[in-house]
Structures are given as C-alpha cells and as structure tokens.
Amino acid sequence: MAATNSDMSTSGYSFEDIQAMAQEVLKYSSLRPKIGIICGTGLGGIGDVLEDPVPVPYEVIPDFPVSTVKGHSGKFVFGMIQGKPVLLMMGRLHYYEGYPMWKVAMPVRVMKAIGIETLIITNAAGGLNPKYKPGDMMIINDHIDFPGLTGECVLIGKNDERFGPRFLAMSDAYDKDLGNKFKECMVQLGHGSLLHEGIYIMVGGPTFSTTAEYKVLRMFGADAIGMSTIPEVVVGRHSNMKVFGLSLITDAADLECASKNKLTHEDVLKIANDSALLLQKVFVNFISMVN
Ligand SMILES: O=P(O)(O)O[C@@H]1C[C@H](O)[C@@H](CO)O1
16 A cells, blocks of 8 residues: 555545555445544544444554544544434544645545545634634634645645546535534524634644734634644545534634633643533534435
C-alpha cells in the first residue's frame, strides 16, 4: 500500500488502497450504512445513542493513521439510530497533528468507498460572531478555507478522476435540505434559540488565535473558527456526497481583549461534554429525518 505522497497523487493513497481499507472495515459488520457522522472534539457522546455498536479501531485498518488528540478516540463505529444504519468516525485527524492535508481527509474517501452518501460533520468551534455564546450551535452554511486560500487546499496534487473531478465547484457545498431538517429538529425540541447559521473559517492551529487575528477573521465575515472540517467537506463534495456541517460553539472569541482567562483545550472539552445530552437527543431526531 502506497501511503506516501512521492508521486504527488491527491490522496497519497491510491484508489485501490482506499477500496482495500473500506473492504477491511466492512468485514466487521453486516450493516451497509449510507449515513456517516464525523464526531468533533468531545462530541463522541453521539456514539452513546447507537444501538448495537460495533467498533472498528483504526489500528486494525492497514496503514490507517492514528488519532492523537484528547477527545478523539480513534475508531469507526457501526450501529443503528432510529432503525437506520450509520457509521460514526470517532477520532478525526487534524493538520496540526502533523498530517498533510490529503491524509487529514483520507478517511472521508474510505467512508465513500464503504457506501456513505450523506456526510454529517461536527466540530467544536470558537464563536467570532458576538451574538454566539458557548453551548450554542451553528449550522455551517458556507466556509472560508483559509489554508486552501494560501495554497494548502486538500485537493492539491495529481487528480484521480475515479475520486472526483479536477476542478470542483464549492458554491453548493452544504446541503440546504439537511440544514432545514436540522433546524426543524432544534425547534421541535424547543432549542431553536440556541441555533444559528453562519460561516466557518478553518485555521491551521494548534495555537488558539490572538485578539488581532480574531478581529481580522471576523472582518473576513466568519462567524465561527476552528481547526478542522473544511478538508473533509471538500473531499466529501469531491466524492459527490451530500454534506451537512454543524459547529458546537465552545468559546466566545475575546474580540475586546477583556478576558483574563486563557482558552484551553479543557475548556473546549467541558462545553462539548455539557452539550452532549442535548446533541444526542437532536441527532436521534435528525437521523430519523435524513433519507
Ligand atoms: O476536531 P475539532 O475541530 O472539533 O476540534 C477543535 C479544534 C481543535 O482540534 C480543538 C481545540 O480545542 O477542538
């Protein structure tokens, strides 16, 4: 298996490598899910609503990278939600862990090869929009691929058309119908006031931003800031999947430089943990509405 990028192929893994990884994962379950969920930092609690979960640790998949961040356990999990088979990815890969961009999003290609058609991507994010508070949620309706704009787009390199087209439109990246369904769930459950729709910007991390950086990124028009998601969205769309993106707002950017408290990963995990039960309830309803 060629897990290097020496030939400048887009993914570093050939089409055949990705199919072989998918076949390996499929050996663990007879379920054939069409819905995939990527759990953001601390959001693995979504896995608690899975009936008959079957975990597939990344270590059993040949040449699959490991997840090194607290709050990301490092496994795929098959299971059922509301009578529908789903595949969870618990343990995303981040650019700041030292993985090249093509490797960060490679699991999305494996999910596609497994049969996933609808990709639900979650993350923990900082609120740049002054209206957002920790514990709020934001449906991502557009994004700013900051690494992409500066030459680190996940699709840089040779393109294998079996994965998707060389040039990819991103104007319709986020599925509106899925967004409306999620909104409906939040309103039905009485939590409509926690929900926003907005623009997510990805930065490389692992540093959180300075006040000056937050101000610039807010001026760009971003509502929430994080260190993931966009490479997965781009590869999901390249693979012709329907994509839904959700940010859990875990902290409010200190645009006035007024706070004496320094933001930590533990703060992010705590808010994610506090929101776990609500997210589980919402996801049970949401998945029942997803085709
Ligand atoms: O994997 P996500 O984007 O949810 O994780 C966020 C960004 C960093 O990885 C981490 C910072 O606490 O949370």
